[in-house]
Amino acid sequence: MIRFQQVSLMRGVKPLFDNTDLTINPGEKVGLVGANGAGKSSLFGLLRGELHADQGDAGFPSSWRVAYVAQETPALDRTALDYAIDGDAGLRRLEAELAALEAEPEGADNGHRIAELHTALADADAYTVRSRAEQLLTGLGFTQEQMGNPVASFSGGWRMRLNLAQALMCPSDLLLLDEPTNHLDLDAIIWLEDWLKRYPGTLVVISHDRDFLDGVVNVIVHIDDRKLKRYSGNYSAFERQRAAQMVLTQSMIEKQTRERAHLQSYIDRFKAQATKARQAQSRIKALSKMDELAPLRAAAEFSFNFREPQNAPNPLLVMDGVDAGYRIEQPDTHAVTTKTIVGGITFSLQAGQRIGLLGINGAGKSTLIKTIAAELQPLAGDARFGKGLAIGYFAQHQVEMLRHEESPLWHLARIAPDVREQELRNFLGGFNFPGNMVTSPIAPFSGGEKARLALALIVWQRPNLLLLDEPTNHLDLETREALTEALAQFEGTLLVVSHDRHLLRATTDEFLIVADGRLTPFDGDLDDYRDWLFRTKLANREAAAEAPKEAGGENRRGQKRAEAQDRQRLSALRKPIENRIKKLEQQMEAATARKADLDTRLADPSVYEAGNKDALRTLLADQAACAQALEQLEMEWLEQQEALETVQA
Structure with a gap:
């Protein structure tokens, strides 16, 4: 088991843990939650042996194998598939030793060791490792073609997926995952959730995705007031227990206040009387020894509202036969070619619609959002925008485009140059940018704080159409909840891509799906979408398994694909x-x-x-x-x- 006994830890001058205890039993799946800066990552550092407690003991059995996600990915020429398999370091060591022995000249006395290595490799499932790695990478959104590409060819988000694949490939007794869903789409999160449910070891995961935590963990450890507090159940159960605990704590504070007042009254009345001096002294001692409960710090919860749109054209947008994709200029000839990602788009956005956009990774959701936002021009067809349309577009590159050397106040003043500074300060204060923070450069801000600033800039502009592409990345639970509540009350039109199922359920009332290069209505909920993903992946595996082994093989594969498509169409009906x-x-x-x-x-x-x-x-x-x-x-x-x-x- 994992045991913390009277652990204290300082980072710089900041105390994170103070004489805290915790026990995690083998096989438990633990969600680690707490405010930003509370010490979640430092706790992982203790478990990985990178940090050492200033006081007390923190540890687990020395025989346990620990797996965690590396934060850096070197730009290697090694293929994605081989890089994932590298996560099983023990297997790689066996393979390297076997290769070295087999490369020795004939007659070397190593036959016995070679036999032992073959047995050890069989025990390590070496002969199924490529298949297992392919299944992992497929679940995380990689295509067969991408698995053969070098690691250096992938972007930062995809490299983090490769690091996650390495951690899952590693045989382990303890798995530490820090925000594993940040770089994943909804389909990959659903796959990861199922994988972790089957994981036989002990899991400790930091996550701001409440649906993910509800689906995976059976214990919550909350870092609060420099203590590690354990709660049984998933995140929703923790919220209920925490609320009840806060009510109980408040009543205890009130009771203790009454008791203190009674003791103080006795002391004031009798401490000067000789006959009562001994009793008064005992009351003084009781008062000084009383464990005074810390006042209930219902830390001001962050919340905000989208301002009411000034007008709302109806329809806001009409697309007729639009092809969404990219224009690519050839560097040598300067000829421009086009690549259609989603074709034949015919739909309209009506005032007040609240749409969630679904689809597997790479299907074209972001391409469609960019086309609606006019960041990409249609390759074909006609897109007509309503008069007075005001788009608020949030995507990750909005955060990246912020000027890091400038302050939140500078960013807001740039889009509102005629507004009094005090009004801008008040507005930013509502987004948790108080005091000096409002005039400080944003370079040292966390990813969540930068995302919060990008949201504030959108809110100020009073959009009547919100286009949100993964808006919860880097947001903590408190800010995610505030965004969810604000979107639920937003009076305009909403189109959102998100892997946060809680946000989708709370803010949308219909779904569109991007699949097979087309945009179509999806008549179902997120549970139906989960079933759809399963059927789609199953059909794709069946089609891939029908590799043409003879002249008629291609026809047979096409027949299988057609049958799978027929099954999907029937299921959709x-x-x-x-x-x-x-x-x-x-x-x-x-x-x-x-x-x-x-x-x-x-x-x-x-x-x-x-x-x-x-x-x-x-x-x-x-x-x-x-x-x-x-x-x-x-x-x-x-x-x-x-x-x-x-x-x-």
Whole structure:
């Protein structure tokens, strides 16, 4: 087990832990939460042996193998697949030793050792390692082609995925993950969540994704007031326990305040009387020894609101046969070629729509968002924007485009040059940029603080259309919750790409999906999307497994692909009908229970007494309305059953 005993730790002059204890049992999956700067990464440093406690003991069995995600990725020529396999360092050592022995001249006396190495490699599953690594990389969003590309060819976010793959490839008893979902799309997060549920060792994960924590962990460790406080259950259970604890703490503070007042009153009245001196002294000692609870610090929760849009054209945007993609200029000939990512886009954005954009990694979600934001011009078709359209566009490059040598006040004054400085300061203060921070260069700011500034600049401009591409990256839980609440109350139109399922559920009411180069409505919820991802990946694996081994192989593979597509189309037709039938059955059950209750009440003779005419009239009206509603529900249920039979036929 992992055990912290009376651990204290300072970083510089800042105390992070003060005589704190914690026990984590083998096999537990632990979510580590706390405010930014509370010491989460430092706790990981203690577990990795990179930091040492100033006082107390922190450790786990020396036989445990530890895996964690490297923060740096060298620009190697090594392929992505080989780099992932390198995570199993023990296997690589066996392979290197075997290669060295086999390279020795004939007659060398190493046959026995070679045999031992072959046995050890078999025990380490060396003969399935490439297949296992391919499955990991596929789950994290890499294509077969990308797996053969050198590490140096990938961007920073993709290199972090490779580092995550290395950590998952490493056989381990303890797995430490620090914000593993930051560089992942929703499909990769869902895959990782399933992988971690099956992980047999002890997991400690830092994450600001509450849905991810709810799906993976069974223990929460909260860093608060320089202590490590353990809570059973997932993140939602922690929130409930924490709320109850805060209420209890407040009542204890109030009780202790009353007791202190009573003791002080006794001391004041009797400390000068000789007959009462001994009792007064004992009260003084009791008062000094009383463990005074720290006042409940309901730290000011960060919150903000999007300002009401000044106007709202309707429709805001109409796209007719638009191809979204890139124009590529050839360096030698300067000829321009085009690459369509999403083609034949025909849809309109109506005022007040709240849309979540789904699709696997690389499908073209960001390309579509950029085209709507007019950062990319359509390759074909017609895009018409409503008069008065004001777009607020948030993507990661918005954060990167901030001037690091300038202050938050400078950034806001640049887009609001005619507004009084005090008004700008007040506005930025609402985004947690107080005092000197508002005039300080943003270079040392955290990623979350820079993202918060980018959001503030968007809010100031009062957009009527918000385009958000992964807005929660680098945001802590508090700021994510504030953004979610603000978006839920936003009065304009919203189109969002996010891997944060809590945000999607709370702020959107319909989904579009980008798949196979097309944009189509997705009639279902996030659970349905999870099922869709599973079916899509299964169909892709089936198609990839049908490699042409003879002349007819290509035809067979095409047939398999067509069959998979037919299954997907059938499922897409069937799923919304099945969902509607399920909802109707729930409504019928509730209506039946309601009608039975009304029938029972109407069977009571007392309701027909002279003084109950109004109540009787209400009950009869409710009974008639309930019976009519139940009849309509049953008629629609029959219609949906017929529709389902038609689709399946």
